[in-house]
Amino acid sequence: MKDYLAQQVRNICMLGHSGSGKTSVVESMLYFTKATDRMGKASDGNSVLDYDSEEVKRGISVFTTLAPVEWKDCKINFIDTPGYLDYAGETESGLAVADNALIVVSAKDGVQIGTERAWKLVSSRKLPTIFFINKMDEENASFDKTYEDLRTSFGKSVIPFELPIIEQGKVVGSINILKDKAWYYNDRENAKEVPEAYKDIVASYCDQIIEAVAMTDDALMEKFFEGESFSETEILKGVRIGVRNGEIMPVYCGSAIHLTGIERLMDLITEYFPSYAEKGVIEAKDP
Numbered sequence: 580m581k582d583y584l585a586q587q588v589r590n591i592c593m594l595g596h597s598g599s600g601k602t603s604v605v606e607s608m609l610y611f612t613k614a615t616d617r618m619g620k621a622s623d624g625n626s627v628l629d630y631d632s633e634e635v636k637r638g639i640s641v642f643t644t645l646a647p648v649e650w651k652d653c654k655i656n657f658i659d660t661p662g663y664l665d666y667a668g669e670t671e672s673g674l675a676v677a678d679n680a681l682i683v684v685s686a687k688d689g690v691q692i693g694t695e696r697a698w699k700l701v702s703s704r705k706l707p708t709i710f711f712i713n714k715m716d717e718e719n720a721s722f723d724k725t726y727e728d729l730r731t732s733f734g735k736s737v738i739p740f741e742l743p744i745i746e747q748g749k750v751v752g753s754i755n756i757l758k759d760k761a762w763y764y765n766d767r768e769n770a771k772e773v774p775e776a777y778k779d780i781v782a783s784y785c786d787q788i789i790e791a792v793a794m795t796d797d798a799l800m801e802k803f804f805e806g807e808s809f810s811e812t813e814i815l816k817g818v819r820i821g822v823r824n825g826e827i828m829p830v831y832c833g834s835a836i837h838l839t840g841i842e843r844l845m846d847l848i849t850e851y852f853p854s855y856a857e858k859g860v861i862e863a864k865d866p
Contacts, residue, residue, distance in 0.1 A: 580647065583654040585856035589848055592658045592677035594670070594701065596693025599683045600713040602626055603835035604844075605657045608648045611841050618836065643669040653849045657681075670700065679852045680706045683713050686720035686832065690728040698733055707822045707852055711844060712832040715743055715750045722832050729830065736821075738787050740829040741843065742777065753832065753840060756784050757814065764839055791827045792817030815850065822851045 593601040606626060609615045619626035627646070648655045658673040674680075680701040684694055701708050712725050722743050730737045744752040744761060752763035754777055760770040761777075773781055793803035795817045802809065809817070821827030831847060833840015 580649065580654070586854045587653045588855045589653060589655045589852050590658065590676060590678045590855055591655060591848065591852065592670075592673045592680045592701075592706070593660055593683065594680055594693075594697035595683035596685070596688070596691035596697075597661070599685045599688070599691075599693070600835050601683045602659055604681075604683055604711060604713060604841070605646050605648075605659050607835040607838050607841045608650075608655075608657070608845060609646060611838055611845075612648055612650060614648060620836070643673040648845070650845045651849050655845070655848055674700055674704060674706070677706060678855055678858050679848075680708045681711060681848075682708060683711050684725055684729065686712045686715045686722060686725050687717050689721075689725045690732045695732065702825075705825060707825065708828050709822070709844075709847060709852070710737065710828060710830045711840075712830060713835055715832050715839070716834040716837050720750075726830060733828070736791070736826055737828045737830060738791060739784050740788070740847065741831045741840070742781065742784070743832055744774065744777070750834070750839070753843070754781055755843065756781055757788060759785070767842075788818070788827075789814070791821055794826060795820040795824070819851050819853070823853045823857070 593605060595601050603620065606615075606619050609627065610618045615627055617625075643661070644659045646657045646659060648657060658677055660670040660673040680697070682694065682697045682701070684690065698708075710729055712722055714720055715722065726737075726739055740756055742754045742756065743750045744754060744763070751765070752761055754761045754773055758770070759773055759781060761773050762770055789809065790803070792809060792814055793799045799809065799813060799817055818827055818829075822829065829847060829851065831840055831844050833844065835841065
């Protein structure tokens with residue numbers, strides 16, 4: 580692994596309810612970037628993150644583990660934490676060194692106790708946060724219901740940046756809302772036009788993002804009220820500011836075990852999450 584400047588480093592704490600797939604998401608990124616040659620699973624006892632004998636025996640994460648991933652000239656340090664409340668101390672230690680948080684939510688189970696606890700932890704620390712709706716491949720998975728759960732529980736700052744394309748009850752691709760393009764899993768390299776059935780909802784969510792971007796800067800707010808369009812650079816800058824300040828919490832979706840949504844999630848992390856160098860001064864407390 581090469582050396583990286585502080586501006587190229589993202590330190591991210593993985594959080595969520597036990598069984599939501601936090602470890603699988605990191606495993607999929609390691610595999611996708613060819614850092615590993617197989618997809619490990621905690622439940623099978625062959626995860627590269629859950630290597631302790633107790634973790635292998637139980638099939639769950641017990642300790643906090645660090646996993647570095649190289650992606651697009653950045654180094655992403657994933658701090659994988661246990662989901663069970665019994666190991667809350669491990670989660671606290673991971674958060675202490677994190678600059679950002681990625682909360683994983685099951686598309687089948689929605690917001691659970693562990694999700695709410697994760698939110699309280701990151702909001703109390705004012706950590707920039709992204710939600711990843713995982714397990715979109717499973718039966719009874721619902722992006723819409725899970726997203727509504729997130730927005731109801733955590734506020735209007737929770738905004739989708741990606742939507743699943745569903746045909747005959749199966750997820751066959753996804754739509755990037757800001758780019759207004761669709762990608763199908765059987766042809767991942769070539770962007771397609773957004774299907775007609777999704778155009779209205781994509782436009783609605785895009786308006787939400789643009790409005791949130793306008794709130795991050797007075798000049799953008801003025802342009803917004805004058806009906807002027809934002810440039811791609813202005814949108815990128817606005818989203819970065821919004822994410823950093825907690826005014827925008829992007830929602831992405833996919834399936835870790837099938838590697839769907841993983842590439843775009845890493846793009847989102849490198850584009851929108853602040854680096855270690857942007858963290859600023861940490862306020863110390865006199866014990």
